[in-house]
Amino acid sequence: MRIRWLTIAVLVLLVSPAVSQDSWTTRATATVPFDFVVNGATLPAGEYRITTYSTGNSLLIQNTQAPDQKVVLQNRNILLNPGTFQKDTKLIFFFNNGQHVLHQISLVDDNHIHDIIHGSDVVEMVATR
Numbered sequence: 001m002r003i004r005w006l007t008i009a010v011l012v013l014l015v016s017p018a019v020s021q022d023s024w025t026t027r028a029t030a031t032v033p034f035d036f037v038v039n040g041a042t043l044p045a046g047e048y049r050i051t052t053y054s055t056g057n058s059l060l061i062q063n064t065q066a067p068d069q070k071v072v073l074q075n076r077n078i079l080l081n082p083g084t085f086q087k088d089t090k091l092i093f094f095f096n097n098g099q100h101v102l103h104q105i106s107l108v109d110d111n112h113i114h115d116i117i118h119g120s121d122v123v124e125m126v127a128t129r
Contacts, residue, residue: 026049029050032091037102041071043063044063046065047065049061078113089105
């Protein structure tokens with residue numbers, strides 16, 4: 001009986017870390033040739049990794065040369081026509097007040113576009129409302 005409990009305890013300790021790990025999946029990389037603003041943060045030009053969280057409501061945009069330069073943001077998915085899938089990954093920017101502002105992300109093979117949710121107090125989006 002004691003060996004059975006020890007076996008169960010060991011299995012729980014081995015399985016728990018694997019189950020509790022973040023479920024971020026890299027979906028694309030993109031080169032952005034200019035500084036840009038996303039979710040109130042300014043990121044420099046460079047190579048970026050775009051990852052999605054398993055729930056689908058969060059995106060991580062991270063500079064591959066400087067991993068500490070990253071932004072986690074919320075999005076809402078805009079569904080496309082049934083049967084329509086993205087052929088390419090695209091970052092869609094608005095140019096507002098002299099800044100490039102990341103507004104939407106289209107990922108290859110998705111049937112939706114990730115529309116970045118900007119807070120009502122986000123200055124860079126005031127002109128588009």
